[in-house]
Amino acid sequence: xxxxxxxxxxxxxxxxxxxxxxxxxxxxxxxxxxxxxxxxxxxxxxxxxxxxxxxxxxxxxxxxxxxxxxxxxxxxxxxxxxxxxxxxxxxxxxxxxxxxxxxxxxxxxxxxxxxxxxxxxxxxxxxxxxxxxxxxxxxxxxxxxxxxxxxxxxxxxxxxxxxxxxxxxxxxxxxxx
Numbered sequence: 001x002x003x004x005x006x007x008x009x010x011x012x013x014x015x016x017x018x019x020x021x022x023x024x025x026x027x028x029x030x031x032x033x034x035x036x037x038x039x040x041x042x043x044x045x046x047x048x049x050x051x052x053x054x055x056x057x058x059x060x061x062x063x064x065x066x067x068x069x070x071x072x073x074x075x076x077x078x079x080x081x082x083x084x085x086x087x088x089x090x091x092x093x094x095x096x097x098x099x100x101x102x103x104x105x106x107x108x109x110x111x112x113x114x115x116x117x118x119x120x121x122x123x124x125x126x127x128x129x130x131x132x133x134x135x136x137x138x139x140x141x142x143x144x145x146x147x148x149x150x151x152x153x154x155x156x157x158x159x160x161x162x163x164x165x166x167x168x169x170x171x172x173x174x175x176x177x
Contacts (some may be wrong), residue, residue: 001168001169001172001173003172003173003176004176005142005143005146005176006143006146006147006149007146007149007153008142008143008146008149008152008153008154008155009153009154009155010139010142010143010155010156010157010172010176011154011155011156011157012156012157012159012165012168012169012172013156013157013158013159013165014158014159014160014161014162014164014165015158015159015160016043016158016160017040017043017044017118017120017158017160018043018044018047018048018075019076020076020077020118020156020158021076021077022116023077023116023117023118023154023156024077024078024079024109024114024115024116024117025069025072025077025078025079025080025081025109025112025114025116025117025118026044026072026075026077026079026080026081026117026118026119026158027080027081027082027083027105027117027118027119027120027122028040028041028044028080028081028082028083028120029041029083029085029120029121029122029123029125029127030062030082030083030084031084032060032061032062032063032084033060033061034053034056034057034059034060034061034062034068034082035053035056035060036053038126039125039126040120040125044075044080047074047075048072048073048074048075048080049073049074051071051073051074052070052071052072052073052080055070055071055073056068056070056082059082062082062084063084064084064085064086064087064091064097064100064101065083065084065086065096065097065098065099065100065101065104066083066084066100066101066104067081067082067083067084067101067104067105067107067108068081068082068108069081069082069108069109069112070082077118078114079109079112079114081105081108081109081117083101083102083104083105083122084101085097085098085101085122085123085127085129086098086101086123086127086129087123087127087128088123088127088128088129088130089128094123094129095133095137098122098123098129098134098137098138098141099137099140099141101122101123102119102122102138102141102142102145103141103142103144103145105117105119106142106145106149106152106155107145109151109152110148110149110150110151110152113151114151114152115151115152115153115154116152116153116154116155116156117152117154117155117156118155118156118157118158119138119155119156119157119158120157120158120159120160121134121135121138121157121159121160121164121168122134122138124164131163131164131167132167135164135167135168135170135171136171136174136175138157138168138171139157139168139171139172139175140175142155143175143176157172
């Protein structure tokens with residue numbers, strides 16, 4: 001599914017975040033230490049190779065809502081933007097911290113002149129944020145920042161599972177009118 005908002009194309013697709021060769025950057029749902037870890041972070045680090053973790057070490061630790069940018073190494077992209085999402089029920093206010101993740105990542109993309117960014121569903125895996133609550137926050141935060149973007153023209157939500165895709169599509173349809 002695709003929608004347009006203030007010149008920003010927003011897509012929701014089912015796929016592999018590490019296989020988005022047409023995007024300038026992919027976003028890593030990182031841990032505070034920016035280490036390999038599991039889930040999205042593990043998949044991105046494995047695909048990028050050990051140089052990614054070496055580049056991340058001096059940038060860590062990061063706090064919930066923060067984002068940092070590195071090279072993409074063996075990935076087919078120019079950059080990886082690492083965001084630390086909130087742990088649901090622990091990091092407060094979780095909605096604002098999740099919102100900050102998406103917006104801070106987009107601001108970094110804009111600062112680096114990137115045109116396209118692929119996001120996973122941040123915080124919805126081991127961090128426990130319910131997808132039904134996270135998807136509208138993610139989409140609304142992107143739409144709220146869209147008028148301030150001039151370089152970034154494409155934002156793609158890359159969802160691993162069918163249900164996550166359906167929830168994002170429904171939220172995108174509802175929020176884009």
